[in-house]
Amino acid sequence: MLLREFLHKEKRFSRRLLTTTKFSGGGLYVNDQEVTVRYVLQKGDNVTVKLPKEVKGDRMVPEQMALTILYEDEHVLVVDKRPNMSVIPSSDHPNGTLANAILYYYDQIGISNTVHFVNRLDRDTSGALLIAKDRFTHHLFSLAQQENLIHRQYTAIAEGVIIPDSGTINEPIARKEGSIIERIVHPNGQRAVTHFKVEDRSDGHTLLSLKLETGRTHQIRVHLASLGHPLLGDSLYGGNDKQINRQALHSTMLTFIHPFLEKQVEVCSPLPPDFKDVLNRSHD
Template sequence: MSQQFQMKWVIGESNEGKLVREFLKEKEISRTALTDIKFKGGNILVNGEEVNVRYRLAWRDKLTVIFPRESPSEGLSGENIPLPILYEDEYLLVVNKPAGMNTIPSREHPVGSLANALIGYYQCCGLQATTHIVTRLDRDTSGIVLIAKHRHVHHLFSLMQQSGQVKRTYEAFAEGEMQQDNDTIVAPIGRKDDSIIEREVRKDGKYACTHYQVLARYNGFTHLELTLDTGRTHQIRVHLSFLKHPLLGDDLYGGDVSQINRQALHCKKISFIHPFLNDEMIFTAPLPKDMLNLLEADLHD
């Protein structure tokens, strides 16, 4: 049975006299997490002895928080699917998701998802965990996905996302020739009235901001690099369609499907400060073969 996730501190002079509850709040351990620790098999120890959150800390105390064990969500089965892992440590995983793989199971695709692959991988490693996918990608978008190995790690990444500290960069092929070398698209996005899947730019939508830079112009499409200030569903796809330059292969938003059979969108880079090691982490993934083939075909033409 795998060891439970733990966090440890040696209390410095500046924290002497604080209640455990106050100290842990400063460490972004939420009330919900503390409740789970109390009632679902976790523990709080000071110098190896069990205490409650009202314990007053002393200088040089050794504080340990033991989180409850996690189990996969009911109905989520592990599958033996190869995972292209770019990085792994005890806190997180970074993988390069192929196009054609759901991030999580859906009614149409109940198996074969990244979440199924993760559970299978954890089972092989003896890690008792469930899936905490921090940065999701659409089924037919390829590229980097960040995964937390524990609920609390996911919580910390969610806080970082809210303050813009998890940065992603995309490459895309947009239909036609875009005239401006770079621009910022600010247009609110909401769900289309007659669809549960499709989004559109609409006045009552949520604020959405996309930045793009032209990398090259080819015969029939423009090669772009994009970054987002917000993370709305289908944001890049909707914004480029709004500009009348939908992604190649994106049949949902009017893209030409004659050259590629999925939206030509790839998350090529992610950067963040590691929430435990405090190191800057930068990972990249090259364009997949189907997108490279389009570039090579254009060059040969």
């Protein structure tokens, strides 16, 4: 088999990544000798791919900040994102982001790559966030998402008493006309499916466990608001923000098939203090 076909078909390298490796400072080696993608492999050959140096964006600057790591190995990092923190730098939040904190951590442990987020969380959403340590691992996780091998579970506090005890919200979501941020349930939107289970009811609130079948922007927030039960604190979608200063949404669990270990990994994030405060007050 040609090396090109082996890497593409057996190891799932994209053709784009192989091209980048060839022309951007990386290299392909068989038995420690540099070769081209047209090399014909023999039984017992040892193949090494040296990925090219990654280029960081102008805003991707290391900053020393507290970082809570939930899981880490050679290829994968899962961190516990705190609320009121953007994931990546933007014009509104050019620094102080999770990406800045991870780049500083990378500097400390000798990783020169940029940050590859596999999933994203809104600025005000807290909890477990999955990161690939290099572009190839990120590519494999992208394939895993397409194959439904990455599962996310959230905990939320919604306003009002939700009946029944469990259910599925299957409503398409679209961008609200005239807004670059807000989303709405709309028949012409993208397919969006959220599964929920009631964990507790108290003092006009409902504690929910939710699983996403799709990953649309603001999906949980929009779906619950469409039922008349917006997230507590989610003022954008009609939630009361007097008891908590952000939407009450937390990424509780990530489950994924590790792209190299080929086994299931489950990572959990405990509820943050502001969540616990709301729940404790509601039971007083």
